[in-house]
Amino acid sequence: MENTQGRESNPIIRDKEEEEDGHDNPLALLPKEKGWIGLDLYLYQGFWCPSMEIQRVMSFQQHFKAQDTDLILATMPKSGTTWLKALTFAIANRHRYTNTLSQHPLLTSNPHNLIPLQEISLSANKDSHQGGRILNLSNFQSSIFSTHMPYHSLPNSIKISNCHIVYLCRNPYDSFVSAWHFLSKPRPESIEPLSCNDAFDMYCRVSSVLGPSGTMYWDTGRRA
Secondary structure, three states: OOOHHHHHOOHHHHHHHOOOOOOOOHHHHOOEEEOOOOOEEEEEOOEEEEHHHHHHHHHHHHHOOOOOOOEEEEEOOOOOHHHHHHHHHHHHOOOOOOOOHHHOHHHOOOHHHHOOEHHHOOEEEEEOOOOEEEEEOOOOOOOEEEEOOOHHHOOHHHHHOOOEEEEEOOOHHHHHHHHHHHHHOOOOOOOOOOOHHHHHHHHHHHHHHHOOHHHHHHHHHHHO
């Protein structure tokens, strides 16, 4: 059963459900499965997404306007995202901290705070003119962003712009082991631990549904 109380207290979900798209609740139309730590995952455009993030994904797709100077870091979860963000930030800002290395942001800030994950870092503000909620992009001063979304689900503004996309992939077995250990830590005690075999079966199902997302990025890059 869906937690309607949580939905009513979430303005992003509530306002999205009130959009005149012919559906009272878009999540109700999507295939659903329990994730490793008990969260509901919804199959949206070929990839599985937690319920609390899928509304932001939808809004990101509709409202994000890419600039030609943007750099998009695309990765699968647990495939080296943190390293890629740290390296990219260091290279992009190498001239700014030549004489002040002791003040380099990477010494005091997490790479995930310096380069936001687009689809889950967005917030909503009230727009008095439209009477609804819009994405708040005012805090995104950086032109470097990251995403876990497959290429076909990225906003059209990214695809038609001249921005650059850097895609990083990893051996699927290594990604699974890393994700298994990472997601086992926040598991509530009330939820029984998922066996490694069951977790691997679920991981394979998700990967098979997602399809060759890395190939999509690779083929698109070759055609560009």
